[in-house]
Amino acid sequence: MRTTEATGVSSTLPRRQLGRYLRDWRTKAGLTIAEAARRMEWGASTLQRLEKGHADRIRTIDIHELCRIYGIPGELADGLAGLAQQxxxxSWWHAYGDLIPENFDIYLGLEASARRLRIYQSELVPGLLQTAEYVRALNSLVQPHDSTDEIERRVALRMQRQALITRDHAPAEIEVVLHESVLRSVVGDAKVMAAQLRSLAEASTRSNVVLRILPFSAGVPLGVSTGPFTVLEFGTDGKGQPVEPPVVYAEGFTGDLYLERRADVRRYDRAHDCLQRHALDIPPSTHLLRQVAKEYVA
Incomplete structure (x- = not known):
């Protein structure tokens, strides 16, 4: 794990996410590091360490002041202050609404920076591969009393996220293992599912997407249930070193788990390797997707 030479402070996910948000908003505000640091009466190196996730001491009062300087809205500012207190x-369990507001999505910033994602899903189609109709149906279940406009806003945000793997320049690579139960669990109706499975089959033809189906016949390859998880990697620098340490993300009902200890990441990497070995190869997986899609509209 990288540390700063001057302080020996180890970077952690909350610190890196805090730094990433602050850097993005500073850029939006049109300020250089030197200009923003001057307004804080800091040296430029102090702000630079904060943005890189290597600050040795973070005060919430300073975070609120930076938020004021950058014009960061109140709820987002509260979320950043919560990150500063982690x-x-x-190994970090982010309980929803605990210090950090529930609607402050830590994972989105992490996903947007990823260069490679290894995903296992046993219940739902991964967000990066969901169709708008599938997203709409899920949101109607999660928030049945929300207005149509609010649901459509969430659908649009989900569609925007997918640019990570569909953009022309340097799209992220994803390796997905989907349990067959995802294909058989109806979200919305048969028409929605048929379109979703056809979309998955089409996505699997992209050069940066590897999609395999783990059939019911494979049993329980690991002997235990891992639950859905994603291993995120962030690319390497000019020296071939990781830009950031890889992170395991596991979404929960009342909070999210983030793991970055090397032993934990290796364990999930091995789990994904095992699931891939027991899954169907890519052509049979694509064939199964198209076959089940036809069954929905038969």
């Missing part, structure tokens, strides 16, 4: 640990 312990410097490698």
């Amino acid at each position: 312990a410097a640990v490698k």
Whole structure:
């Protein structure tokens, strides 16, 4: 794990996410590091360490002041202040609404920076591969009392996220293992499912997408249930070193788990390797997707 030479402070996910948000908003505000640091009466190196996730001491009062300077809205500012208060640990359970507002999505910023994602899903189609109709049906279940406009806003945000893998320049690579149960669990109706499975089959033809189906006949390859998970990697620098440490993300009903200890990441990597070995090869997986899609509209 990288540390700063000057302080020996180990970077952690909450610190890196805090720094990433602050850097993005500083850029939006049209300020250089030197200009923003001057307004804080800091040296430029102090702000630079904060943006890189290596600050040795973070005060919430300073975060609120930076938010004021950058014009960061109140709820987002509260979320950043909550990130600043997280312990410097490698295993982080983000309980919804605990210090950080529930609607402050930590994962989105992480996903947007990823260069490679290894995903296992046993219940739902991964967000990066969902159709608008599938997203709309899910949101109507999660928030049945929300207005049509609010649901459509969420659908649009989900569609925007998918640019990560569909953009022309340097799209992220994803390796997905979907349990067959995802294909058989109806979200919306038969028409929605047929379109979703056809979309998955089409996505699997992209050069940066590897999609395999783990059939019911494979049983339980690991002998235990891992639940859905994603391993995110962030590319390498000019020296071939990771830009950031890889992170495991596991979404929960009341919060999200983030793991970055090397032993934990290796364990999930091995789990994904095992699931891939027991899954169908790519052509049979694509064939199964198209076959089940036809069954929905038969």
